[in-house]
Amino acid sequence: MPYDPSAFPPFAVTVDLVVLTVRRHALCALAVRRGESPFQGRWALPGGFVRADEDLSQAAARELAEETGLRAHDPDAPAQEGGAHLEQLATYGDPKRDPRMRVVSVAHLALAPDLPAPRAGGDASNARWAPVGELLAQGGYGRDGEPVAPLAFDHAQILSDGVERARSKIEYSSLATAFCPPEFTVGELRRVYEAVWGVALDPRNFHRKVTGTPGFLVPTGGTTTRQGGRPAQLFRAGGATLLNPPMLRPEV
Amino acid sequence: MPYDPSAFPPFAVTVDLVVLTVRRHALCALAVRRGESPFQGRWALPGGFVRADEDLSQAAARELAEETGLRAHDPDAPAQEGGAHLEQLATYGDPKRDPRMRVVSVAHLALAPDLPAPRAGGDASNARWAPVGELLAQGGYGRDGEPVAPLAFDHAQILSDGVERARSKIEYSSLATAFCPPEFTVGELRRVYEAVWGVALDPRNFHRKVTGTPGFLVPTGGTTTRQGGRPAQLFRAGGATLLNPPMLRPEV
DNA sequence: ATCATAGTCGTCTGCCTGACGATAAACACT
DNA sequence: AGTGTTTATCGTCAGGCAGACGACTATGAT
Numbered sequence: 001m002p003y004d005p006s007a008f009p010p011f012a013v014t015v016d017l018v019v020l021t022v023r024r025h026a027l028c029a030l031a032v033r034r035g036e037s038p039f040q041g042r043w044a045l046p047g048g049f050v051r052a053d054e055d056l057s058q059a060a061a062r063e064l065a066e067e068t069g070l071r072a073h074d075p076d077a078p079a080q081e082g083g084a085h086l087e088q089l090a091t092y093g094d095p096k097r098d099p100r101m102r103v104v105s106v107a108h109l110a111l112a113p114d115l116p117a118p119r120a121g122g123d124a125s126n127a128r129w130a131p132v133g134e135l136l137a138q139g140g141y142g143r144d145g146e147p148v149a150p151l152a153f154d155h156a157q158i159l160s161d162g163v164e165r166a167r168s169k170i171e172y173s174s175l176a177t178a179f180c181p182p183e184f185t186v187g188e189l190r191r192v193y194e195a196v197w198g199v200a201l202d203p204r205n206f207h208r209k210v211t212g213t214p215g216f217l218v219p220t221g222g223t224t225t226r227q228g229g230r231p232a233q234l235f236r237a238g239g240a241t242l243l244n245p246p247m248l249r250p251e252v
Numbered sequence: 253m254p255y256d257p258s259a260f261p262p263f264a265v266t267v268d269l270v271v272l273t274v275r276r277h278a279l280c281a282l283a284v285r286r287g288e289s290p291f292q293g294r295w296a297l298p299g300g301f302v303r304a305d306e307d308l309s310q311a312a313a314r315e316l317a318e319e320t321g322l323r324a325h326d327p328d329a330p331a332q333e334g335g336a337h338l339e340q341l342a343t344y345g346d347p348k349r350d351p352r353m354r355v356v357s358v359a360h361l362a363l364a365p366d367l368p369a370p371r372a373g374g375d376a377s378n379a380r381w382a383p384v385g386e387l388l389a390q391g392g393y394g395r396d397g398e399p400v401a402p403l404a405f406d407h408a409q410i411l412s413d414g415v416e417r418a419r420s421k422i423e424y425s426s427l428a429t430a431f432c433p434p435e436f437t438v439g440e441l442r443r444v445y446e447a448v449w450g451v452a453l454d455p456r457n458f459h460r461k462v463t464g465t466p467g468f469l470v471p472t473g474g475t476t477t478r479q480g481g482r483p484a485q486l487f488r489a490g491g492a493t494l495l496n497p498p499m500l501r502p503e504v
Numbered sequence: 505a506t507c508a509t510a511g512t513c514g515t516c517t518g519c520c521t522g523a524c525g526a527t528a529a530a531c532a533c534t
Numbered sequence: 535a536g537t538g539t540t541t542a543t544c545g546t547c548a549g550g551c552a553g554a555c556g557a558c559t560a561t562g563a564t
Contacts, residue, residue, distance in 0.1 A: 009303065050345070202554075481541025
């Protein structure tokens with residue numbers, strides 16, 4: 001068929017972000033309150049339109065910086081200090097997902113260390129870190145007992161897919177270090193796994209596994225007692241991005 | 253920000269397909285010859301525009317049916333007879349990936365049993381199954397010695413991502429059965445793994461692994477000698493879609 | 505001093521994998 | 535009929551890794 005501009009319908013293309021972090025032993029996602037219709041006043045994932053001259057990953061990195069101030073890393077690079085892991089998640093294009101027009105959203109997944117309070121256009125009340133269980137509890141009640149409305153659009157599905165991606169990916173990669181500060185202890189890394197998977201892991205077996213995998217953790221020489229108890233060695237993420245054999249997620 | 257149609261640029265959205273199959277002990281992908289500019293005469297992945305009222309997966313299933321006659325399965329369902337596995341792969345949106353205009357392509361991955369000759373608008377010379385190594389050999393030479401031009405657009409990257417997805421996914425899922433006919437032998441399934449991974453596997457250990465995993469294979473009671481040698485039991489894919497512990501891919 | 509907390513090193517047992525021997529059942533020759 | 539070839543299937547054995555858990559260490563809190 002010849003090139004004919006009228007042969008295809010125009011779409012709007014957006015990026016939506018699933019930004020995950022671990023706070024107070026819980027897996028949390030960044031949510032912003034919608035200020036406009038549709039779904040006005042409801043919580044949603046941060047996101048926005050892709051600009052005319054922008055690549056998808058550029059648009060995602062820009063949105064991430066606008067919402068959190070974080071700089072994004074290359075997805076293939078190991079976790080480094082002061083930035084977030086960012087990767088494409090999936091694309092959502094149901095014709096009815098946005099009642100205004102035909103919008104295709106390329107969702108991205110970002111993993112960040114614990115951050116100070118989020119900002120959304122400088123207005124803190126319009127952005128928050130919320131435990132993913134709370135955001136996904138359809139028609140349930142939040143931590144403080146207030147009723148929680150479901151996320152706007154198909155964002156519950158997107159968030160759910162993002163959480164599942166994170167849960168499975170830390171099994172066989174060093175991605176869990178993206179939730180940690182530049183230097184961290186084995187115990188802090190273990191608590192990341194426990195929060196993301198929602199299980200308890202044996203500290204001794206976990207210690208053996210992560211320290212026994214060559215290239216996964218590099219000791220920095222320092223120690224810390226910020227968790228209480230005996231001082232723990234500090235590590236940074238090593239060059240190994242793949243964990244083989246993988247960390248086994250306990251049965252449900 | 254208020255709703256303003258001028259606030260976002262229009263995009264064209266397409267689906268491109270990485271259709272993989274195993275033929276003659278080699279992993280092959282479906283390629284179609286472009287009849288128009290740009291990249292006229294070059295090989296490309298099949299694909300087309302998403303229609304105005306179509307979901308992305310619908311568009312991918314439609315394109316798959318148009319190019320191969322295959323019906324697509326639900327990605328979450330186990331492999332069934334007479335259809336192909338179809339799942340979303342990734343989305344490619346570099347501003348310069350199509351010189352004509354801004355096109356975002358949502359690539360999908362399809363896995364199919366060995367098929368009769370492909371058809372592309374009824375013209376067999378414009379569609380073929382080609383070994384993926386041949387399609388990805390940049391500036392190399394094909395099986396018959398003719399020079400091979402790289403795939404059009406960024407399709408080499410898309411194909412490469414699709415092959416990598418297939419290679420990793422058969423490790424921990426029953427997806428390899430999607431390459432097999434409805435009833436198959438353990439040996440045929442092993443040859444799928446060998447073709448996709450490009451390695452040789454021990455027949456005895458492979459047999460122990462797949463028959464020892466509950467719910468993975470269900471014997472049908474029949475036997476066949478279509479591979480020569482001693483008759484082999486016939487199986488169909490069981491309900492288990494996840495392989496735990498995974499099939500280990502030998503070191504490179 | 506004693507306790508609570510967290511980190512780190514070992515041990516043991518069972519399961520799974522890789523390597524590989526042995527047998528079985530078909531077909532193709534001679 | 536016998537012999538070789540091919541493929542399927544069952545068994546055995548050693549090594550590695552994970553789960554369960556004991557023991558000890560080094561901090562801060564009471």
